[in-house]
Amino acid sequence: MLDEDVAQRTATLRQLHYFLQIMPSSANTHTMLHGKKMINYDTPRRESGDLYAFFDERLLKKKAKELAPCLSSCCIFLTGMMGCGKTTVGKVLSEALGYAFVDSDTYVEQAAGEISVAQIFQQYGESVFRDNESKALQELSSKSQQVVATGGGAVVHPINWEYMRKGITVFLDVPLDALARRIAAVGTDSRPLLDFDSGDPYTKALMRLSTLLEKRVEKYSRANVTVSLSKLADDLEEDVSHLTPTIIAIEVLEQIEKYLRGKKKPFNSHFSSRSA
Numbered sequence: 147m148l149d150e151d152v153a154q155r156t157a158t159l160r161q162l163h164y165f166l167q168i169m170p171s172s173a174n175t176h177t178m179l180h181g182k183k184m185i186n187y188d189t190p191r192r193e194s195g196d197l198y199a200f201f202d203e204r205l206l207k208k209k210a211k212e213l214a215p216c217l218s219s220c221c222i223f224l225t226g227m228m229g230c231g232k233t234t235v236g237k238v239l240s241e242a243l244g245y246a247f248v249d250s251d252t253y254v255e256q257a258a259g260e261i262s263v264a265q266i267f268q269q270y271g272e273s274v275f276r277d278n279e280s281k282a283l284q285e286l287s288s289k290s291q292q293v294v295a296t297g298g299g300a301v302v303h304p305i306n307w308e309y310m311r312k313g314i315t316v317f318l319d320v321p322l323d324a325l326a327r328r329i330a331a332v333g334t335d336s337r338p339l340l341d342f343d344s345g346d347p348y349t350k351a352l353m354r355l356s357t358l359l360e361k362r363v364e365k366y367s368r369a370n371v372t373v374s375l376s377k378l379a380d381d382l383e384e385d386v387s388h389l390t391p392t393i394i395a396i397e398v399l400e401q402i403e404k405y406l407r408g409k410k411k412p413f414n415s416h417f418s419s420r421s422a
């Protein structure tokens with residue numbers, strides 16, 4: 147862990163200590179700060195949950211404020227399988243950075259005249275959708291200060307990488323089991339590649355996602371930054387299902403920071419001198 151991170155977490159921990167002193171105590175001894183078990187205070191679970199969310203949000207804002215100048219206004223393109231959280235985490239991230247949020251599927255839908263992705267697949271076929279998706283990414287890549295949630299299949303066409311490389315690409319790597327659970331919970335109506343056959347939604351999603359991931363995993367690995375939820379959960383001694391969008395957004399920023407530090411030259415964005 148970097149020295150500043152240690153210092154920052156120590157400072158936050160001090161604030162937490164103060165906060166907990168003024169809170170009523172009871173039986174719960176499990177604490178989380180950025181998902182981490184750090185200290186054993188007797189605090190009620192519900193309040194402690196709220197408290198940690200509060201501190202995670204503060205940590206996210208602080209990280210975003212520190213990192214924003216290093217981004218030179220470039221876009222962040224979130225990639226990953228359907229259901230990995232590109233939209234959910236993207237919104238949190240954009241808000242923290244003061245960036246606009248764009249969902250490329252929504253952009254495609256609007257450009258097509260308010261027709262849903264599912265309808266585009268059904269009426270015109272996947273290849274028309276892919277062409278529209280590439281056009282959307284081309285247009286979006288010429289803008290600045292945006293977090294873009296790409297569609298899960300955007301990584302497949304090489305031309306899309308040329309567009310996304312104008313910004314920083316992030317792969318949200320979420321275990322298949324968690325993806326299938328999330329998709330099963332919301333249904334497959336809006337995701338035509340998963341919306342087929344009858345049967346148990348979890349098993350259907352798991353099987354289809356597994357086949358797609360096999361074909362795509364190498365493409366996702368081309369992203370500048372990978373955020374592995376399995377690894378993050380291990381580091382924080384938590385279950386993947388307990389990683390909130392805020393915690394994941396913090397990790398995205400930390401990984402981007404590492405990536406930028408590792409680059410020989412500073413990030414050379416053609417947006418540095420322009421506004422959004």
Ligand SMILES: Nc1ncnc2c1ncn2[C@@H]1O[C@H](COP(=O)(O)OP(=O)(O)O)[C@@H](O)[C@H]1O
Nearest residue numbers: 227228229230231232233234328332389390391
């Ligand atoms: N960290 C998370 N924990 C639990 N559920 C999540 C998390 N991130 C996203 N979800 C849920 O998973 C589903 C898919 O998320 P979404 O952001 O739409 O994924 P994507 O844009 O990558 O397809 C949504 O119902 C969302 O609420």
Ligand SMILES: O=C(O)C1=C[C@@H](OP(=O)(O)O)[C@@H](O)[C@H](O)C1
Nearest residue numbers: 227228229251297298299337338
């Ligand atoms: O993985 C894919 O090929 C797709 C993912 C979807 O986006 P999300 O990843 O936002 O669900 C959407 O673009 C379309 O249904 C195809």
